[in-house]
Each structure stands twice: as C-alpha cells, then as structure tokens.
Amino acid sequence: QQQVKQSPQSLIVQKGGISIINCAYENTAFDYFPWYQQFPGKGPALLIAIRPDVSEKKEGRFTISFNKSAKQFSLHIMDSQPGDSATYFCAARRDSNYQLIWGAGTKLIIKP
C-alpha cells in the first residue's frame, strides 16, 4: 500500500511532441504528489507538485493531471524539447510523514 507504480520505464518522443508519464498509488492518505527531474550525474530536482484538492496544475510546458478516484496522476510535457531528456520520478507523501515514496523512474529521450 506504500508503493507508487510508475510507467513507462522509458519513453522516446519526437521534438515538439507530448510526453506523458503515469503514476498510480494505493494509499489514500497520500496528499502530496511531486514530480522530480534528474539529469545524468546530478541529484533530482523538484519540477512540479500537486495536492489532491485540484485536478490539474500547469507550470509552463509541464502539467500534472490528478485523478483522485482512480488514484492516478500523470505528467504531461507539451512541445517536448531535447533539453527535457532526463529521468523523471513521481513520488507521494503524507504530510504527517517525513518520507517520500518514489516511483521507479522514467527515462525520457526527446529526439531532435
């Protein structure tokens, strides 16, 4: 019940296309859902995050869609660029807990 399942494991998208990464969770006590972006040899950095009181959050080309009833959330990258090539992690957390529960990661490659 503590798991966050992320898919796909890897993704190749043409430049200008839409990249979509999905995550699913079981624990309904989770109330914070961030996405992190990691470039090779670097630590992950927060990209965008959402709480379950909204169904969508958009920041520039990045959008989180959240489906509370399905216990799923996804990251959409519009107009994908080669600089977006990185590994993306979803995560979930209860505010009363200190730990983030991480998805396994998605390696995204944007082809020029």
Next chain:
Amino acid sequence: SQTIHQWPATLVQPVGSPLSLECTVEGTSNPNLYWYRQAAGRGLQLLFYSVGIGQISSEVPQNLSASRPQDRQFILSSKKLLLSDSGFYLCAWSQWEGNTEAFFGQGTRLTVV
C-alpha cells in the same frame, strides 16, 4: 538561501575498506536529512533519514550506517565495503515542518572494486 553540499563527487574504494560520505546543509535549521542510493538506471532507495541530532531511522538492513553529529551534518559510513555497495548516493534535506519539497545534493558516485 539554502544550499546542500555533498562530497566527494566520485569515489573508488576497494572491497573491505571503510567509507565516509559527508553532507552538510546551509541556510536552514533543524532540517530533515536523508540518504538515498540509486543503482544505475534505477529508482531512489531511501537508506536513512533523520529528524534531529542523533536521531537516525534506517529503512533497509544493510552494510551501511548513518550519523548526525550536528544539526546540519549527515554522515554515511561503512566499516567494510561490499561490491554491492556500489551506486550513486544522494543526500537530501527538507523543512521539518510544512514545506514538503526535498532538495538533493549533487551525489557521490561510489565504485567498489
């Protein structure tokens, strides 16, 4: 502003040798501190977290230990490294209250040979 320092960036150690990785945070007080390991092409595995000086919680049994001798210092250690300890080690911190974002260091690439 807050910054997190982690060193060394890369390390090659023989099997059976000791390990000490250090992480310090600046610009904040009483942070939550974390050590993660990331195997090549894999996700993040939480190893240890600390909510205060001397308070360490271990997530998985292993050949490693952690200590927090000062509020903003977190150390990952091993007495005898195994080949399976190779990986990318990441230190992270978050605010102790409210803000739930985790900020990561640049990582240490450890190769045990």
